[in-house]
Amino acid sequence: MKLTDSYGRQINYLRISVTDRCNYRCFYCMPEHGVCACQHEDLLSYDELIVLAETAVQMGIEKIRITGGEPLVRKGIIEFLARLSAIDGLKHLALSTNGQLLDEMAADLRLAGVQRFNISLDSLRPGRFAQITRGGDLKKVLRGLDRIAEVGFPLPKLNIVAMRGINDDEFLDFVDLTLTRGYSIRFIEYMPTLKEPGWQKRWIAGSEILNKIAANYPLEHVDKGPYAGPANDFRITGAKGTIGFITALSNHFCEQCNRIRVTSTGTAKSCLFSEETIDLRPNLTDGNRLLLRRQLNELVQSKPRCHSVTTGESDHSSFLMSQVGG
Ligand code: SAM
Numbered sequence: 440m441k442l443t444d445s446y447g448r449q450i451n452y453l454r455i456s457v458t459d460r461c462n463y464r465c466f467y468c469m470p471e472h473g474v475c476a477c478q479h480e481d482l483l484s485y486d487e488l489i490v491l492a493e494t495a496v497q498m499g500i501e502k503i504r505i506t507g508g509e510p511l512v513r514k515g516i517i518e519f520l521a522r523l524s525a526i527d528g529l530k531h532l533a534l535s536t537n538g539q540l541l542d543e544m545a546a547d548l549r550l551a552g553v554q555r556f557n558i559s560l561d562s563l564r565p566g567r568f569a570q571i572t573r574g575g576d577l578k579k580v581l582r583g584l585d586r587i588a589e590v591g592f593p594l595p596k597l598n599i600v601a602m603r604g605i606n607d608d609e610f611l612d613f614v615d616l617t618l619t620r621g622y623s624i625r626f627i628e629y630m631p632t633l634k635e636p637g638w639q640k641r642w643i644a645g646s647e648i649l650n651k652i653a654a655n656y657p658l659e660h661v662d663k664g665p666y667a668g669p670a671n672d673f674r675i676t677g678a679k680g681t682i683g684f685i686t687a688l689s690n691h692f693c694e695q696c697n698r699i700r701v702t703s704t705g706t707a708k709s710c711l712f713s714e715e716t717i718d719l720r721p722n723l724t725d726g727n728r729l730l731l732r733r734q735l736n737e738l739v740q741s742k743p744r745c746h747s748v749t750t751g752e753s754d755h756s757s758f759l760m761s762q763v764g765g
């Protein structure tokens with residue numbers, strides 16, 4: 440079964456945030472003192488999340504990404520992932536993480552059936568990494584990267600939020616990792632989710648990064664798989680890893696968007712920047728799969744053709760990426 444929106448886009452990818460809590464406080468994602476985290480009883484239970492996932496898969500979702508906040512800090516996450524990976528018809532189960540807990544959890548995550556990781560890594564310099572994340576330990580993340588390879592996971596994708604004056608002197612170091620370690624990397628354009636004044640000074644267009652890389656290496660365009668969504672991928676000739684760009688502001692790629700999102704409290708969003716949401720919780724709590732299907736269908740049909748956030752003044756409301764899950 441295929442899930443198609445009103446613009447003919449096939450929607451096959453669901454991102455589920457399982458918590459808004461995090462063991463980091465990345466300055467572009469969360470205020471320093473954290474957020475008033477949801478009470479545990481406000482979070483969808485694992486049983487409710489399974490009803491959501493099963494229903495979505497029956498409707499045509501083929502890939503689920505678990506995100507947060509930091510998904511690995513939620514108690515019982517391994518058992519939940521094992522239940523999720525057993526869902527008939529689910530082809531891909533991926534996890535987004537800051538990597539801080541991977542070293543100790545890698546083996547269990549493998550057994551639970553997780554297939555791939557996206558790992559946030561905005562700097563390769565310990566002091567700077569700790570500053571950006573407000574307390575993250577780079578050494579632990581790097582150990583986690585080694586550990587996931589040891590337990591048999593495929594090479595991960597590293598997500599780098601590109602920020603002028605913060606980590607723009609490291610872009611070529613990240614690019615080297617596609618050659619030396621075979622990691623795939625993805626530069627994410629900074630998104631003004633918190634709408635802090637002067638954010639434009641920090642913002643860098645994906646094209647500027649691409650030009651810098653192309654001035655140093657021969658690049659080839661890479662064909663994307665069916666779940667890739669809105670990224671543009673390249674490879675240095677001969678490298679194992681790819682180099683992608685999520686250019687949410689400079690070049691939307693909304694016409695290729697294949698995803699819907701559900702927050703940890705059951706709010707469904709058809710677009711990251713959309714202000715229209717649907718509350719799935721009542722039907723998840725009741726286990727009313729018929730009404731849930733209707734709601735998910737309504738969500739998909741309400742997907743906007745394109746979002747309107749640009750580097751100029753835009754009128755979207757600020758929101759916490761840690762609540763929506765990126
Ligand atoms: N904690 C996990 C992590 O950091 O990978 C998963 C959740 S995090 C919200 C998902 C992704 O959103 C990360 O790659 C993070 O870098 C990205 N992100 C958060 N705030 C952002 C912002 N303002 N602009 C661009 N990307 C952002």
Ligand code: SF4
Nearest residue numbers: 461463465468508537
């Ligand atoms: Fe936590 Fe991820 Fe947000 Fe950083 S980007 S504060 S790791 S949720």
